[in-house]
Amino acid sequence: MDIAFSPEDLAFREDVRQFLDDQFTDELRTRLQSKDFKPAMVEWQQKLYRRGWVAPNWPEEHGGTHWTPTQKYIFETERSLRGIPDVVPFGLVMVANVIIGFGTQDQKDYFLPRILKSEDWWCQGYSEPGSGSDLASLKTKAIRDGDDFIINGAKIWTTYAQYADWIFCLVRTSSAGKKQEGITFILVDMASEGIKVNPIHSIDDHHSLNEVEFNDVRVPVNNVIGEIDQGWTVAKALLAHERTGIAGVADVKRNVRLIREAATQEVNGGVSVMQDPGFQQRLSDIEVELMALEFTELRTLAAMAKGGFPGPESSLLKIKGTELQQATQELRMELAGYYQGVLPTDLDPTLLGHEFGSEARRSFMYGRAATIYGGSNEVQKNIIAKYVLGLE
Amino acid sequence: MNFDFTEEQQMIRDSIARFVQDDYDWDTRKAIVASEAGMAPANWQTFAELGWLSIPFAEADGGFGGGIVDSAVIMEELGKGLVVEPYFPTVILFGGLITRAGSEAQRAAMLSALIEGRLLGAFAYLERQSRFEIGDCRTVALPDGEGYRLSGEKVVVFNGEHAEQMVVLARTSGEQCDREGLSLFVVDASAEGISRFNYPLMDAQRVSNITFDNVRLEAHTLLGDLGNAMDVVDAVVREATILLAAEAVGIMGLLNQKTLEYTKTRQQFGVAIGSFQALQHRMVDTMMAYEQAKSLLFRALCEHQEDPEQSATTVHALKTLIDRNSKLIYGEAIQLHGGMGLTDELDIGHYAKRLMMINTTFGDGTFHRARYAEQAYAA
Numbered sequence: 001m002d003i004a005f006s007p008e009d010l011a012f013r014e015d016v017r018q019f020l021d022d023q024f025t026d027e028l029r030t031r032l033q034s035k036d037f038k039p040a041m042v043e044w045q046q047k048l049y050r051r052g053w054v055a056p057n058w059p060e061e062h063g064g065t066h067w068t069p070t071q072k073y074i075f076e077t078e079r080s081l082r083g084i085p086d087v088v089p090f091g092l093v094m095v096a097n098v099i100i101g102f103g104t105q106d107q108k109d110y111f112l113p114r115i116l117k118s119e120d121w122w123c124q125g126y127s128e129p130g131s132g133s134d135l136a137s138l139k140t141k142a143i144r145d146g147d148d149f150i151i152n153g154a155k156i157w158t159t160y161a162q163y164a165d166w167i168f169c170l171v172r173t174s175s176a177g178k179k180q181e182g183i184t185f186i187l188v189d190m191a192s193e194g195i196k197v198n199p200i201h202s203i204d205d206h207h208s209l210n211e212v213e214f215n216d217v218r219v220p221v222n223n224v225i226g227e228i229d230q231g232w233t234v235a236k237a238l239l240a241h242e243r244t245g246i247a248g249v250a251d252v253k254r255n256v257r258l259i260r261e262a263a264t265q266e267v268n269g270g271v272s273v274m275q276d277p278g279f280q281q282r283l284s285d286i287e288v289e290l291m292a293l294e295f296t297e298l299r300t301l302a303a304m305a306k307g308g309f310p311g312p313e314s315s316l317l318k319i320k321g322t323e324l325q326q327a328t329q330e331l332r333m334e335l336a337g338y339y340q341g342v343l344p345t346d347l348d349p350t351l352l353g354h355e356f357g358s359e360a361r362r363s364f365m366y367g368r369a370a371t372i373y374g375g376s377n378e379v380q381k382n383i384i385a386k387y388v389l390g391l392e
Numbered sequence: 393m394n395f396d397f398t399e400e401q402q403m404i405r406d407s408i409a410r411f412v413q414d415d416y417d418w419d420t421r422k423a424i425v426a427s428e429a430g431m432a433p434a435n436w437q438t439f440a441e442l443g444w445l446s447i448p449f450a451e452a453d454g455g456f457g458g459g460i461v462d463s464a465v466i467m468e469e470l471g472k473g474l475v476v477e478p479y480f481p482t483v484i485l486f487g488g489l490i491t492r493a494g495s496e497a498q499r500a501a502m503l504s505a506l507i508e509g510r511l512l513g514a515f516a517y518l519e520r521q522s523r524f525e526i527g528d529c530r531t532v533a534l535p536d537g538e539g540y541r542l543s544g545e546k547v548v549v550f551n552g553e554h555a556e557q558m559v560v561l562a563r564t565s566g567e568q569c570d571r572e573g574l575s576l577f578v579v580d581a582s583a584e585g586i587s588r589f590n591y592p593l594m595d596a597q598r599v600s601n602i603t604f605d606n607v608r609l610e611a612h613t614l615l616g617d618l619g620n621a622m623d624v625v626d627a628v629v630r631e632a633t634i635l636l637a638a639e640a641v642g643i644m645g646l647l648n649q650k651t652l653e654y655t656k657t658r659q660q661f662g663v664a665i666g667s668f669q670a671l672q673h674r675m676v677d678t679m680m681a682y683e684q685a686k687s688l689l690f691r692a693l694c695e696h697q698e699d700p701e702q703s704a705t706t707v708h709a710l711k712t713l714i715d716r717n718s719k720l721i722y723g724e725a726i727q728l729h730g731g732m733g734l735t736d737e738l739d740i741g742h743y744a745k746r747l748m749m750i751n752t753t754f755g756d757g758t759f760h761r762a763r764y765a766e767q768a769y770a771a
Contacts, residue, residue, distance in 0.1 A: 203741030269525035341593035
């Protein structure tokens with residue numbers, strides 16, 4: 001057992017640093033923070049693609065990196081240190097992994113290169129107005145018509161559907177048997193006739209969520225991933241991948257650094273917040289837990305490197321990771337004091353009198369979603385209780 | 393011992409609750425918030441007619457002569473409606489300073505206008521660097537003949553956009569963080585040399601950053617004693633902090649009620665989610681958090697009625713607990729509403745934002761916990 005970086009690791013870290021510093025320009029950063037961030041995100045993902053680094057978790061033959069867990073850790077750390085956002089996960093992390101695991105050769109040949117090159121923007125059609133935590137109760141219906149399915153229903157909380165070229169969906173193809181049986185995982189072209197995207201404005205004062213309606217949408221049977229009526233197996237594999245990404249350890253570390261900086265600058269009557277023992281205790285509690293989570297994640301990465309999909313342990317990463325994300329988001333927002341109330345704005349910070357209040361609050365509000373999406377933390381605890389602890 | 397509200401207090405409560413129910417439904421409020429002024433002047437007139445603006449002021453000044461419990465009842469009910477009309481900045485802060493520190497002439501000039509709904513006010517105390525330490529003040533008022541010249545900047549001034557008169561905290565002597573040497577002035581918002589930069593906050597209140605560029609102040613604008621403002625400011629802020637806690641308690645109770653209702657109706661896995669023991673226990677936790685907050689509010693109200701200055705430590709404790717328990721309550725309200733809790737359309741997130749703003753006003757939990765410890769464990 002040791003975690004010392006080898007000379008190869010150190011050389012790799014140099015490469016990563018140089019690439020990120022050269023390629024992630026200030027201009028790109030500014031555009032990524034604007035409301036119309038998609039072109040900038042695509043540009044960034046394409047830069048990663050050209051370097052061969054856009055899909056670290058894919059098998060090498062499909063364009064993955066074949067990085068060791070240590071290298072993944074190094075890349076994540078360097079990325080988040082610079083405040084560089086992670087890739088949009090719906091295509092590159094989620095659907096890609098199930099296409100690799102369950103797709104036909106044709107599906108792999110068509111979709112994977114397009115995902116790698118960010119030619120297609122993906123979104124996720126899982127939740128429905130009546131099916132949240134109880135995902136298997138979903139009602140969006142696909143009825144067979146020759147070589148097609150005809151889909152009717154609605155999906156909700158669909159992040160970035162307004163930008164998407166494709167949506168991967170869970171649909172009901174049979175109502176016989178248990179509710180988990182009779183679900184099919186299918187890929188739908190967002191340009192299909194009968195799809196309507198309705199925006200949902202969220203408490204972070206942005207528009208990233210949507211409702212997606214399906215009215216007699218015709219989809220080729222060839223777009224099914226895995227077997228018809230066996231989509232639940234695919235869905236579970238995908239959620240496990242989603243969960244490992246959700247922990248966001250490296251991003252929490254960055255938040256901690258921002259908190260430390262802000263706490264030394266925010267002053268009450270000549271005494272910085274950083275000097276307040278009560279504040280120190282709160283931050284220490286977070287940092288202690290984070291130090292442990294970093295190693296929990298490394299242990300998971302090491303186990304995954306030995307083969308196979310992440311198992312139900314990934315629920316632990318999701319729960320602890322999102323709790324820490326929220327704790328750091330809250331602390332940073334509080335450091336902004338009254339200025340946490342400032343709405344997203346193009347107001348000049350020098351006129352406003354504060355730099356990060358609005359952004360910190362927005363990230364706190366957006367962060368409230370993290371314990372709800374990807375299977376709420378309550379559902380994650382059910383998964384651990386059932387599959388890890390064997391409690392029924 | 394008696395924790396009941398008087399008949400009069402019950403009437404005030406009912407009157408505000410009825411207003412919120414009949415005239416301040418969610419869509420109406422939304423339209424008011426989206427309007428150019430961000431408030432409804434007609435509502436302000438209603439408040440005046442119903443006597444709400446007169447409650448805390450002495451009968452000699454044309455007021456109702458109410459005590460802090462009466463004001464707490466008002467704040468609790470206004471909180472439940474997320475009422476954006478500037479009651480707190482005008483009546484509690486501005487009115488509180490005038491009534492405590494004002495000369496007879498100043499009270500006569502301002503309080504009847506305020507009570508009749510003809511005068512909106514504000515208290516400009518915060519500066520860029522001051523965070524939660526009100527005495528950290530760079531704005532200066534320098535002698536100029538019989539009067540003064542005011543220069544500096546105040547930020548996040550509640551109701552700064554609409555205030556016609558404001559009380560401004562300024563340094564007349566001493567160093568930046570000295571407790572001594574601070575004075576209050578009543579400043580006409582239209583005076584020459586004043587520029588306002590207005591913006592809305594997340595809880596829909598309108599605030600301003602206000603710059604004073606060599607603004608001429610006549611001698612009679614001094615409010616209270618020269619160089620000795622902090623005793624008055626502390627007294628008003630102490631009372632205002634209790635009243636913000638009352639508003640928070642109103643919101644916390646309402647959020648719990650809404651969340652409980654939702655968990656009884658939202659079906660997943662073929663049953664109401666409120667039937668899950670794990671969620672039941674969490675709702676018990678939020679219920680206890682509310683009751684505890686309410687108890688400490690009552691304690692602060694009782695102690696403040698006995699002796700306001702002696703209540704200082706309890707007020708620090710109260711603000712600490714409100715911060716902690718409101719976070720639990722709004723956090724669970726959003727979480728248990730699931731995706732719905734994240735939408736701007738639902739009121740849950742808006743109540744959360746008001747609680748967040750209350751938490752940071754006059755110091756957050758971290759700040760007050762440290763003040764509590766200083767006072768409670770002083771040698």
